[in-house]
Amino acid sequence: TLEIPFVSHKHALFAKQTIEVDAELQPQAVRRTLEVKDNVLVATFTTLTVRLARLTTNAFLENVDLVVRTLAEFGEEAERGRSK
Numbered sequence: 001t002l003e004i005p006f007v008s009h010k011h012a013l014f015a016k017q018t019i020e021v022d023a024e025l026q027p028q029a030v031r032r033t034l035e036v037k038d039n040v041l042v043a044t045f046t047t048l049t050v051r052l053a054r055l056t057t058n059a060f061l062e063n064v065d066l067v068v069r070t071l072a073e074f075g076e077e078a079e080r081g082r083s084k
Helices: 009-019 048-084
Strands: 003-005 030-037 040-047
Touching: 003 009, 003 048, 009 030, 009 040, 009 048, 030 048, 040 048
Parallel strands: none
Antiparallel strands: 003 040, 030 040
8 A cells, every 4th residue: 555645635636536547457467446535645556466566556656756747847837727
């Protein structure tokens, strides 16, 4: 289980919705559940092997990194654009 804190519940929810669109490449070997608790994205993985756990975790963290960088770059601007 990984817990990734965000600055707000909205950002954590955005990350969850963005990441969960992509299904696991080996659904028979990897099960992923994502949930948001307050401002924390909670990811739980069940895998058949330790190697799959490492690969799955690395891929997930790369996706989280991309979401965080996108939010840092465009998050406030996108929010202002919606309210217009």
